[in-house]
Amino acid sequence: MTSAETNSPGAASQIWNLPNILTMLRIVMVPFFVWFLLLDAPGLEAQYGVWRWVAAATFAVAIYTDKLDGDIARSRGLVTDFGKIADPIADKLLIGSALVMLSLLQELPWWVTILILVREWGVTALRFFVIQYGVIPASRGGKLKTVIQTVAIFLYILPLASIAPWLGVVAFVVMMAALAITVWTGGEYVIEALKLRASGIRARQQQNQEGKP
Numbered sequence: 007m008t009s010a011e012t013n014s015p016g017a018a019s020q021i022w023n024l025p026n027i028l029t030m031l032r033i034v035m036v037p038f039f040v041w042f043l044l045l046d047a048p049g050l051e052a053q054y055g056v057w058r059w060v061a062a063a064t065f066a067v068a069i070y071t072d073k074l075d076g077d078i079a080r081s082r083g084l085v086t087d088f089g090k091i092a093d094p095i096a097d098k099l100l101i102g103s104a105l106v107m108l109s110l111l112q113e114l115p116w117w118v119t120i121l122i123l124v125r126e127w128g129v130t131a132l133r134f135f136v137i138q139y140g141v142i143p144a145s146r147g148g149k150l151k152t153v154i155q156t157v158a159i160f161l162y163i164l165p166l167a168s169i170a171p172w173l174g175v176v177a178f179v180v181m182m183a184a185l186a187i188t189v190w191t192g193g194e195y196v197i198e199a200l201k202l203r204a205s206g207i208r209a210r211q212q213q214n215q216e217g218k219p
Contacts, residue, residue, distance in 0.1 A: 028075035054165035139206025
């Protein structure tokens with residue numbers, strides 16, 4: 007959607023386009039996903055039964071809506087300011103809730119969850135901190151990080167370890183790869199933010215000097 011359409015009187019109705027509805031659906035699915043995991047784990051002891059499979063299916067559908075809403079928004083010109091804000095929030099709610107639940111169920115070490123969440127919310131805060139100087143775009147590494155994180159979490163959620171214990175090792179290896187990429191790209195975003203801030207300060211100083219008599 008163009009800026010002219012965004013500022014038009016009917017722009018508010020554009021919130022209810024298909025991509026944004028899919029994003030809101032993903033947010034709504036988060037508590038159901040958590041609930042299904044809890045139903046499978048009375049007393050936080052996972053049973054790896056039917057509810058665990060339902061939770062895995064819910065996570066898979068939610069992740070698919072993430073790809074689908076982006077594809078539709080770009081192909082149909084339905085990118086909105088609401089979508090730009092709500093989409094990453096929906097992603098972080100889904101990923102964050104999955105990590106926390108896996109740690110509560112003692113299937114994923116808490117230090118992994120804490121490191122990933124600190125990085126994710128830290129980068130978000132960093133973007134807001136430097137927004138007066140410009141926008142930090144998502145890097146290729148950041149997109150790869152999201153894909154690997156999603157695969158790792160999905161492997162953990164699937165009750166594969168109860169079927170073949172070695173599959174749990176595979177899930178852990180993929181999660182370690184996701185963690186490494188997460189930390190690495192977090193450092194890249196910090197460097198990019200510092201460069202953006204320094205560039206913005208220099209530009210302002212130059213403008214002030216040019217404005218002096």
